[in-house]
């Protein structure tokens with residue numbers, strides 16, 4: 348099977364062809380539809396752009412934002428204001444200005460998101476939307492008092508042409524989101540939604556990921572608001588209420604608006620549900636009840652329409668992809684271990700009464716693999732957390748290649764060349780294998796470099812979506828990403844967890860070659876002694892947070908204290 352990612356022609360060509368087709372269909376609708384449907388269609392376009400934005404912040408980056416129409420109001424305000432003063436450039440330039448202004452407001456609103464999550468963030472953003480509601484009623488939009496309506500571009504001045512312009516703007520916004528999701532920002536959104544710790548361990552900034560998601564989402568909201576102002580001529584606060592923001596959020600969650608087609612589908616629902624209710628003689632506000640029920644279903648089941656349909660399709664097409672390690676790796680020349688590259692001195696940390704680690708010293712030689720073993724609760728994961736900067740309250744010192752790391756955040760340690768993997772799955776399901784590896788590696792990689800590394804660890808091809816990869820293989824994809832970052836040291840926290848036992852030694856043969864093949868030294872935490880034996884020349888044993896023994900493998904595994912403390916003599920021998 349070819350391991351290559353999709354080629355540049357497919358990556359660029361297919362979206363551009365689809366976009367071209369959408370613009371043509373938009374034109375055909377603009378000339379062929381009844382005038383009332385053109386009006387409804389324009390409303391759907393505005394909702395679609397706002398939903399696309401919500402898809403970025405909620406669906407991709409996993410944050411709650413209940414003030415999308417407040418951002419739309421900012422866009423509407425800027426367009427109305429620039430129109431009112433007759434600013435140069437015309438409508439399209441004002442629209443861009445509205446988007447930028449809303450994006451900047453989005454960054455400000457995103458600042459609390461750096462500390463708040465879930466219900467707290469919901470309260471803050473909904474509070475902001477409610478406050479904006481009241482303020483807009485007080486101050487009014489520019490031009491409403493004196494009745495100066497917004498000038499559309501000359502070529503798109505009638506409703507039919509304006510609808511076509513809306514289709515073009517929506518298409519451009521869809522392309523923008525599509526391509527942004529393929530950049531580091533986009534990967535960062537997915538990563539931060541799944542695990543902030545995993546994001547930081549990849550040397551990516553959690554702050555940048557969150558703020559960029561809010562900025563892009565708000566900017567799209569601003570464009571939607573500006574476009575709405577051009578549609579109706581004058582902006583009114585009633586179009587941007589907190590209640591509507593809430594309903595839009597529910598719709599985004601229910602439809603799965605992080606998927607571009609579902610954002611468009613959600614927009615159709617946004618317009619069609621109230622319209623159908625009107626035709627059936629039911630009050631239109633009941634539309635909120637319908638969205639509320641659908642949203643409650645989505646939130647309680649944790650799914651959404653778009654993902655459910657795709658899952659159904661995938662289940663019909665293929666099963667989960669796993670690891671294939673049966674063939675032994677080719678021999679390589681192994682350089683002898685050198686001077687210590689990671690030196691850890693006197694590490695201690697307590698959790699209340701529990702002394703998780705007390706005065707631990709160890710060092711990882713360059714070109715070497717140090718094994719750290721110990722019974723459950725011995726402090727192994729705590730050790731990795733401290734070294735990688737996730738437990739800043741710990742005492743002691745960590746030096747990497749002679750550089751003290753104390754006081755550095757996990758992101759900075761990762762960028763300094765100290766990487767780690769996690770015992771729990773921290774790999775975001777929304778990316779492909781290749782996109783995730785590029786994100787974690789943080790450097791320019793050729794496709795062949797990625798393919799070779801994936802193949803060496805028996806991982807699925809780069810183009811495989813991670814949601815189709817089983818948990819054992821995902822852990823190894825994580826290892827590959829960090830190795831391709833070429834750090835000085837990689838801390839591996841039970842990399843074999845999730846693999847069938849018969850694959851453990853096969854993985855060990857590969858881990859042993861890591862210093863030679865990737866130029867990376869390794870600290871390996873593992874429960875499986877067969878694997879540790881096959882990889883590590885030197886071993887440190889932890890017990891109750893202290894070093895019980897340390898030194899060459901044979902010596903340590905024969906130590907009577909280790910035999911007694913670790914697992915029982917017979918199992919070790």
Ligand SMILES: Nc1ncnc2c1ncn2[C@@H]1O[C@H](COP(=O)(O)OP(=O)(O)OP(=O)(O)O)[C@@H](O)[C@H]1O
Nearest residue numbers: 698701702703721722723724725726727728729730
């Ligand atoms: N956040 C925490 N709060 C309180 N106690 C903790 C916390 N993290 C770890 N501990 C305690 O610290 C000790 C060491 O835990 P740690 O997870 O590092 O052990 P481990 O050797 O990695 O175990 P395992 O092999 O089961 O993963 C345990 O007693 C654990 O209960």
